[in-house]
Amino acid sequence: MMNVNITAISQKRFNNNAKKSPYSMSLNRNKVQHPFWVMVSKEISDQVRSWRFIILVALIALTCLASVYTALTQFPKSAGAKSSEDIFFFLKLFTLSDGTLPSFTVFISFLGPLLGLSLGFDAINSEMNRGTLSRILSQPIYRDYIINAKFLAALSVVSFLFVTLGLLVVGAGLIFLGIPPTVDELWRVIFFVLLSIVYVAFWLNLSIFFSIIFRQSATSALAGIAVWIFFSIFYNMIIQLIAKGIAPQQIYSEQQAVNFQNFVLNLMRLNPSQLFSDATVTLLMPSVRSLGALTMAQVEGAIPTPLPLGQSLLMVWPQVTGLVAGTIVLFAISYYLFMRREVRSR
Amino acid sequence: MSEPIIELVDLTKKYRLFTAVDHINLTVRKGEIFGFLGPNGAGKSTTILMMLGLTEPTEGSVRVCGIDPERQPLGVKRRVGYLPEDVGFYDNRDGVFNLIYTARLNSIPEDEAKTRALELLQLVGLEDAAQKNAGQYSRGMRQRLGLADVLIKNPEIAILDEPTSGIDPQGVKSFLNLILKLRDEHGLTVLFSSHNLHQVEEVCDRVAIFNSGKLQAVGDIEALSNQVFGESGHNLEEIYNCFFEGGTEQ
Structure with a gap:
């Protein structure tokens, strides 16, 4: 094996030094792609090739299409009712359910976390266990490229998936209903898709965080699933218990009842999936005028019409801010921990 | 041959109560094959990590190719190839992909990376396993792929942490010959830690003996x-x- 000429390599060595012009994000094969984008594209292809991603996409696609199908079968029944919501006929595709199968939005709020967790739970620890981390870190890249590339790759996969799903649902609606969505409805759908991406990004960052603090990917996957189950099943039960415990013995005024109700609601909103469902309900059901309890005085004189898009967005702004903030905080903690971590070979 | 390329001055690394590396002074000259010897936990790997800027020294200073790895880690990493102990690769990808990926992280264009990867695989005797997934490689094959991985970026210095473990005797011989050849033909500086004294004696110009974080002897x-x-x-x-x-x- 020694007979191979090394001179070829030595010539390349000097050629290579001559053309060092990185920092261009070009897809041209002859030009040099910036190392960061090389990493992102490798991570994306890793995600797309993995079995767990294929399984989850199949699961999400099937359940969502099933829920859209039931929504479509429900349309003739609900179309009869003349209410202010009929203007937003198209959005019902996302929210209608016949009681046997949950609606599209409920599926997203339930399965979205699972998708986020599965894309990130072994982000860092698998690199450590395989012994690739120290090798990659000794290449001329900054350390944060690794965590940024992993996050960005998973996020772009999720975005692609959700945009596709959203378009599929809109397309199915166009074909089977024959009514095009209005501009307002289309914007609401776009905001809903964006919101779903942010929601999944939150869980993605949580799982990346676990992948940094736990050395075993099985542990980090379990930790992520535990948090998911806690928030989707137990959290509401606990809040009910607390609410029962602190409920006033006797309600003296309307104001008191409203305050109590809002307090309980705010406790519920510590749950990211509650934030998500608050926001989706407001976006996709324009007739929703408030997310909390209101006193009679506040409701008095209100005209029962759907809210314009701007007003709906204003109403969900705190929820969206909360979700984005949670995502950023988790990412910042992961980033800090990862940068501080000493990397040795396995 | 006398130009210093790695300089360690009073290099110290402390982990809370434990001192892993204790005031080490060392100079490695260009074109040298330098051996690191010492029992497990003597501080060899920690010293190597500090040279690469992968961990920060508590005290003292490091200069690699005249650059401070703490301040300009990329400058050092561009010039130094590092083969970690028990190196790992992306198991679900083949050997060529792993090499091309490293090359592209070093801003080598894709076409050139591909030809270089195939040349290097031949050089380390892995041409038959080029299309195999790295997960199917044996320990020795991984070490060889690791050497190719170090060489693909045309380093000025190659730091090899126990590179010969797991390779068959015939393979070790050609591995060591390859190192000598690279030094003679390209002026590559090699820093190489090992527990096999015979191998070290065979190829190294100078050695440093470590014990519990201290440098016992150099020369x-x-x-x-x-x-x-x-x-x-x-x-x-x-x-x-x-x-x-x-x-x-x-």
Whole structure:
């Protein structure tokens, strides 16, 4: 094996030094792609090739299409009712359910976390266990490229998936209903898709965080699933218990009842999936005028019409801010921990 | 041959109560093959990590190719190839992909990376396994792929942490010959840590012996022999044993 000429390599060595012009994000094969984008594209292809991603996409696609199908079968029944919501006929595709199968939005709020967790739970620890981390870190890249590339790759996969799903649902609606969505409805759908991406990004960052603090990917996957189950099943039960415990013995005024109700609601909103469902309900059901309890005085004189898009967005702004903030905080903690971590070979 | 390429001055690394590396002063010259010797936990790997800027020294300074790895890690990493102990690759990708990926992280264009990867795989004797997933490689094959991975970026310095473990005797021989050839033809500086004294004696110009974070001795075999026994002609094994088996003769 020694007979191979090394001179070829030595010539390349000097050629290579001559053309060092990185920092261009070009897809041209002859030009040099910036190392960061090389990493992102490798991570994306890793995600797309993995079995767990294929399984989850199949699961999400099937359940969502099933829920859209039931929504479509429900349309003739609900179309009869003349209410202010009929203007937003198209959005019902996302929210209608016949009681046997949950609606599209409920599926997203339930399965979205699972998708986020599965894309990130072994982000860092698998690199450590395989012994690739120290090798990659000794290449001329900054350390944060690794965590940024992993996050960005998973996020772009999720975005692609959700945009596709959203378009599929809109397309199915166009074909089977024959009514095009209005501009307002289309914007609401776009905001809903964006919101779903942010929601999944939150869980993605949580799982990346676990992948940094736990050395075993099985542990980090379990930790992520535990948090998911806690928030989707137990959290509401606990809040009910607390609410029962602190409920006033006797309600003296309307104001008191409203305050109590809002307090309980705010406790519920510590749950990211509650934030998500608050926001989706407001976006996709324009007739929703408030997310909390209101006193009679506040409701008095209100005209029962759907809210314009701007007003709906204003109403969900705190929820969206909360979700984005949670995502950023988790990412910042992961980033800090990862940068501080000493990397040795396995 | 005398130009210093790695300079360590009073290098110290402390982990809370434990001192892993204790005031080490060392100079490696360009074109040298330099051996790191010492028992497990003697501080060899920690010293290497500090040279690469992968961990920060508590005290002292490091200069690699005249650059401070703490301030300009990329400058150092561009010039230094590092083969970690028990190196790992992306198991679900083949050998060529792993090499091309490293090359592209070093801003080598994709076409050139591909031809270089195939050349290097031939050089380390893995041309038959090029299309195999790295997960199916044996330990020895991984080490060879690791050497190709170090060389693909045309380093000025190659830092190899126990590179020969897991390779069959025939493979070790060609591995060491390859290192010598690269040094002679390209002026590659090689820093190489090992537990196999014979291998080190065979190829290294100078060695450094580490023990519990301290540098016990530095120099070529002749100089060490003189230092320890007061006469030349002793081999590395005798010298080494002198330090670690009741070595009181110093």
